[in-house]
């Protein structure tokens with residue numbers, strides 16, 4: 106496939122192991138001014154991107170090269186040349202590839218629209234790029250790129266809840282408490298998948314998801330066994346939100362089998378609804394950005410979404426979940442195609458296993474200390490922000506309310522973002538600060554249930 110950019114003719118092959126027929130990735134990339142961008146894995150990056158030549162052609166870099174090429178060199182500049190490639194030398198020793206202007210779009214596309222990048226958000230993309238590359242005005246370019254991305258545009262939403270003050274919870278180590286929730290029903294895939302079980306470790310924010318056909322205890326049990334127990338061993342506690350679509354009795358039975366305490370409470374609103382909901386939102390946004398028109402291919406994309414969530418920066422933890430579990434930086438498929446990929450990783454450089462072990466423990470200890478500090482700070486500021494935007498709303502006994510259902514009771518209805526208010530329900534009593542019991546007459550019988558206040562609103566009609 107050939108295309109022309111500036112003065113350079115590119116001849117790029119798309120290769121992915123033996124599978125050369127997948128040209129699908131192309132159709133997902135935003136294409137500007139008739140130019141076709143490429144995804145490259147396993148190709149020689151210097152040749153493909155021609156970074157060296159572009160750097161030398163860039164008028165903005167001319168002055169830097171002149172000084173560096175001088176006999177005396179330019180020790181006062183934060184730049185260095187290795188194997189003909191110009192790097193920005195960060196104060197911490199990291200080498201960032203200097204990206205000349207004409208290549209910026211290619212880098213943005215490679216890391217944002219790559220099929221494994223699932224159109225990650227601005228903050229994730231920026232955090233990822235600034236660890237690998239250098240160019241002036243990177244944040245602005247990333248911001249503009251995301252705003253202009255046709256796939257991201259219009260799909261992503263950021264709906265937040267309005268009610269229920271923050272109730273904090275203490276977590277002290279990885280996979281101590283796992284929060285879980287169900288997403289769906291989604292459009293049934295050809296394989297019969299309809300739901301997604303989403304789990305997230307409250308300490309590291311490491312996510313796990315499993316495709317489900319039904320919400321039976323049997324299927325949930327094997328899902329939890331597979332994605333949590335077999336991979337991360339038994340957590341002490343499983344949290345589900347009291348008032349989501351989770352069938353709590355089913356989940357109770359599942360937890361009993363593994364001797365895990367099942368906590369089901371809206372009192373943990375921040376971490377359950379908060380953390381899991383943010384992960385939910387990420388999955389929804391990512392999946393809706395990359396699914397095909399008929400929307401039945403979403404199961405194939407779940408793993409890529411998980412990969413991005415695990416390997417990119419998360420503001421809530423001020424870290425990459427992968428780093429918190431493994432003590433080293435992840436290498437993305439795109440990275441291997443860059444000359445600097447050896448340099449940007451935080452990794453322990455030793456072949457001595459004992460030294461490695463000691464250092465790894467040191468790295469993790471440092472990371473956890475930083476995380477605990479950040480969490481406290483984040484929690485405090487989040488609590489202020491969260492509570493500022495919410496009211497502690499009170500309902501009185503007998504008051505008529507509407508209840509929001511994030512899930513369709515009727516399976517034929519497709520899961521969509523948006524509002525689904527049902528009712529009127531009547532307030533029976535107050536369970537705790539953020540939970541009320543409501544009742545409704547249904548088919549000549551009275552149904553009652555506990556509901557978190559963020560799902561309640563006053564019923565205006567009589």
Ligand SMILES: [Zn+2]
Nearest residue numbers: 224254256257
């Ligand atoms: Zn996008």
